[in-house]
Amino acid sequence: MLVIKNLHAAIEGKKILRGISLEVKPGEIHAIMGPNGSGKSTLAAVLAGRDLAEVTEGSVTYFGRNLLEMAPEDRSREGIFLGFQYPIEIPGVSMVNFLKTAVNEHRKYKGLEPLSASDFLRIMREKKELVDIDSKLANRSVNEGFSGGEKKKNEIFQMAMLEPKLAILDETDSGLDIDALRVVANGVNKLKRPDNSAIVITHYQRLLDYIVPDVVHVLYDGRIVKSAGKELALELEEKGYDWIKKEVDNQN
Amino acid sequence: MLVYDKRKLMETDQDRIINDVTSGDYKYGFYTDIETEKIPRGLNEDTVRLISEKKEEPEWLLEFRLKSFRQWQNMKMPSWANLKIPEIDYQDIIYYAAPRQKPRVNSLDDIDPELKRTFDRLGIPLEEQKHLSGVAVDAVMDSVSVKTTFRETLAEMGIIFCSFSEAVREFPELVRRYMGSVVPYTDNFFAALNSAVFSDGSFCYVPKGIRCPMELSTYFRINSANTGQFERTLLVADEESYVSYLEGCTAPMRDENQLHAAVVEIIAEKNAEVKYSTVQNWYPGDKDGNGGIFNFVTKRGLCRGEGSKISWTQVETGSAITWKYPSCILRGDNSTGEFYSVAVTNNHQQADTGTKMIHIGRNTKSTIVSKGISAGYGQNSYRGLVKVLKNAKDARNFSQCDSLLLGDKCGAHTFPYLEVDNQSAIVEHEATTSKIGEDQIFYCNQRGISTEDAIGLIVNGYAREVINKLPMEFAVEAQKLLQISLEGSVG
Ligand SMILES: Nc1ncnc2c1ncn2[C@@H]1O[C@H](COP(=O)(O)OP(=O)(O)O)[C@@H](O)[C@H]1O
Numbered sequence: 001m002l003v004i005k006n007l008h009a010a011i012e013g014k015k016i017l018r019g020i021s022l023e024v025k026p027g028e029i030h031a032i033m034g035p036n037g038s039g040k041s042t043l044a045a046v047l048a049g050r051d052l053a054e055v056t057e058g059s060v061t062y063f064g065r066n067l068l069e070m071a072p073e074d075r076s077r078e079g080i081f082l083g084f085q086y087p088i089e090i091p092g093v094s095m096v097n098f099l100k101t102a103v104n105e106h107r108k109y110k111g112l113e114p115l116s117a118s119d120f121l122r123i124m125r126e127k128k129e130l131v132d133i134d135s136k137l138a139n140r141s142v143n144e145g146f147s148g149g150e151k152k153k154n155e156i157f158q159m160a161m162l163e164p165k166l167a168i169l170d171e172t173d174s175g176l177d178i179d180a181l182r183v184v185a186n187g188v189n190k191l192k193r194p195d196n197s198a199i200v201i202t203h204y205q206r207l208l209d210y211i212v213p214d215v216v217h218v219l220y221d222g223r224i225v226k227s228a229g230k231e232l233a234l235e236l237e238e239k240g241y242d243w244i245k246k247e248v249d250n251q252n
Numbered sequence: 253m254l255v256y257d258k259r260k261l262m263e264t265d266q267d268r269i270i271n272d273v274t275s276g277d278y279k280y281g282f283y284t285d286i287e288t289e290k291i292p293r294g295l296n297e298d299t300v301r302l303i304s305e306k307k308e309e310p311e312w313l314l315e316f317r318l319k320s321f322r323q324w325q326n327m328k329m330p331s332w333a334n335l336k337i338p339e340i341d342y343q344d345i346i347y348y349a350a351p352r353q354k355p356r357v358n359s360l361d362d363i364d365p366e367l368k369r370t371f372d373r374l375g376i377p378l379e380e381q382k383h384l385s386g387v388a389v390d391a392v393m394d395s396v397s398v399k400t401t402f403r404e405t406l407a408e409m410g411i412i413f414c415s416f417s418e419a420v421r422e423f424p425e426l427v428r429r430y431m432g433s434v435v436p437y438t439d440n441f442f443a444a445l446n447s448a449v450f451s452d453g454s455f456c457y458v459p460k461g462i463r464c465p466m467e468l469s470t471y472f473r474i475n476s477a478n479t480g481q482f483e484r485t486l487l488v489a490d491e492e493s494y495v496s497y498l499e500g501c502t503a504p505m506r507d508e509n510q511l512h513a514a515v516v517e518i519i520a521e522k523n524a525e526v527k528y529s530t531v532q533n534w535y536p537g538d539k540d541g542n543g544g545i546f547n548f549v550t551k552r553g554l555c556r557g558e559g560s561k562i563s564w565t566q567v568e569t570g571s572a573i574t575w576k577y578p579s580c581i582l583r584g585d586n587s588t589g590e591f592y593s594v595a596v597t598n599n600h601q602q603a604d605t606g607t608k609m610i611h612i613g614r615n616t617k618s619t620i621v622s623k624g625i626s627a628g629y630g631q632n633s634y635r636g637l638v639k640v641l642k643n644a645k646d647a648r649n650f651s652q653c654d655s656l657l658l659g660d661k662c663g664a665h666t667f668p669y670l671e672v673d674n675q676s677a678i679v680e681h682e683a684t685t686s687k688i689g690e691d692q693i694f695y696c697n698q699r700g701i702s703t704e705d706a707i708g709l710i711v712n713g714y715a716r717e718v719i720n721k722l723p724m725e726f727a728v729e730a731q732k733l734l735q736i737s738l739e740g741s742v743g
């Protein structure tokens with residue numbers, strides 16, 4: 001569904017991504033690991049269409065279409081969901097209103113009628129249970145005054161509401177205690193369908209105990225320097241990133 | 253467009269707010285081709301006499317007008333506001349224009365069908381059976397009131413709701429007693445002008461102990477070219493009564509500027525409560541700042557009785573220039589004044605708006621919440637006075653003035669004034685300035701919401717505290733308006 005070829009991107013003239021190639025097939029879960037500052041969030045942002053990073057080379061196709069030409073809102077409507085590393089606060093806009101707008105925009109794109117208020121609230125209730133999110137959260141303003149953990153859960157909740165084909169979760173596990181982590185992971189697993197895919201960006205092996213990846217990639221200095229099965233995550237957990245950095249530096 | 257069907261509203265309000273917005277154009281800019289009686293341009297004593305004569309007014313009212321006119325001649329246009337106002341030629345304005353129809357409309361059949369269609373198009377049906385949730389409307393076109401709905405229903409409760417002209421004819425003692433008691437004709441340049449040439453407006457009296465069961469509403473429409481609109485509204489809530497009053501306004505699109513100078517007076521007696529809401533959507537001019545209404549309005553409420561309360565809520569999205577300070581004089585002990593405002597300036601619009609809270613009685617309370625939104629080249633100023641007089645023991649005020657900027661060519665300014673002569677007063681003031689963040693817009697985009705809709709959402713979130721104060725019908729309308737008036741302001 002997603003084919004990234006030799007992707008280069010720069011932020012304010014500074015090269016951040018330096019030739020990334022990656023293919024995600026329907027049903028696959030890819031984990032992307034790597035030290036801070038290696039470009040993981042930048043990759044996620046480029047895929048979601050944030051114009052902060054400028055693509056200088058390479059291509060990305062999504063179900064055969066040139067993803068890079070699509071507006072960010074259309075990428076969302078076509079089924080790409082980004083779980084933000086740092087979710088944004090929008091004061092005064094209730095989660096209900098925000099999500100209802102989002103869901104109905106998705107429906108409009110597909111030529112469907114907007115959901116009635118009662119249908120929407122029913123679906124929202126179901127999904128809330130699925131991700132075990134506090135009911136009161138939905139009546140509050142988007143992410144405003146949420147704790148770190150609540151924000152992350154809220155991302156998964158939104159994912160549940162929008163039912164994406166490709167979910168990109170950027171460090172959704174960071175800063176979570178083990179219970180919250182389990183909730184988030186369970187949410188992801190429950191929402192997983194055979195033909196849907198996910199790119200899970202994470203620092204820690206522990207999330208991958210719950211969400212089992214098909215492939216683990218290591219992103220370092222804007223490149224994917226290693227790809228292997230899920231056991232790579234364990235190795236990284238034990239040995240850290242230094243050995244990979246050394247390997248890469250020796251090759252250069 | 254006002255929406256009256258509450259049941260429908262519950263189901264789909266938010267959907268419609270988001271989906272219904274199709275274009276950023278001013279939707280109310282059409283002109284009704286209707287036979288109109290106009291007097292010649294210009295203003296002198298004869299003009300004032302002519303207006304009074306046309307309205308078949310009693311002598312005392314003519315005297316009031318003439319006094320006001322003489323006062324106005326000796327006054328200068330105020331220049332202290334943070335506004336760039338082009339020279340206004342007061343001799344080039346038509347001071348009276350009226351759709352030609354029978355002078356007194358008794359039934360709907362007497363109204364020109366073209367007029368009816370106009371108000372239908374504006375979403376103001378004049379037929380009473382169309383009002384499902386019960387909003388009584390006084391529809392004013394140019395200088396005259398066209399029709400007031402639900403008069404009889406209200407009259408059964410002793411509530412008077414009619415055009416100002418009718419009130420002068422039918423309830424002269426009430427009008428005489430209260431008119432000018434809150435905004436004297438000497439008050440300021442525009443109030444003096446209005447007092448001299450005002451044409452029509454609404455009058456409302458709610459008797460002792462009565463809670464008005466429906467929203468009362470006046471809809472003002474400027475139709476004719478080159479005319480000024482000078483309406484006057486007088487609202488009296490007698491002891492222990494309650495009324496909620498709404499005001500809406502639109503005008504055709506024209507290249508020239510048109511003057512609107514209104515006066516609104518409210519009197520709240522002991523334990524009475526008045527809610528006055530405005531959704532101001534006069535034509536704002538085009539993208540380059542041509543045309544649009546000059547909106548110079550004096551609105552003031554007097555909390556005369558103990559425990560009375562007056563609450564102003566305004567959503568100001570229209571007009572090329574707005575100069576407006578709905579105020580409260582808190583004379584009664586334990587009285588309360590509130591001012592909730594959202595003012596939008598986009599393109600080349602300018603607004604200098606705020607309030608005055610004058611604490612005279614003991615234990616008086618006031619709340620000010622002002623939300624300015626500037627976009628394009630818009631200039632938005634909040635100007636507010638909190639004054640606590642010597643005998644106003646234990647007065648309290650809380651003011652919050654927020655500014656939101658879209659883009660970097662617009663401006664936001666705040667001018668809070670504070671005069672406290674009683675040491676027991678507690679006065680708090682908070683102010684913030686913020687911008688809509690790229691990251692907020694992207695977050696919405698990533699959930700499938702377009703940038704225009706995202707701005708609508710964010711702005712409505714920002715203004716929610718004020719919007720929530722509006723009656724339901726107006727809240728939905730106001731949210732749409734906010735979004736429409738900011739379209740095209742980013743990207
Ligand atoms: N908004 C920005 N402006 C300038 N540089 C940025 C910005 N965002 C990220 N960067 C830089 O891009 C590089 C990659 O960052 P990021 O993609 O966030 O890494 P990771 O998610 O792997 O920690 C870092 O060097 C970071 O400093």
Ligand SMILES: [Mg+2]
Nearest residue numbers: 040041085171
């Ligand atoms: Mg990151």
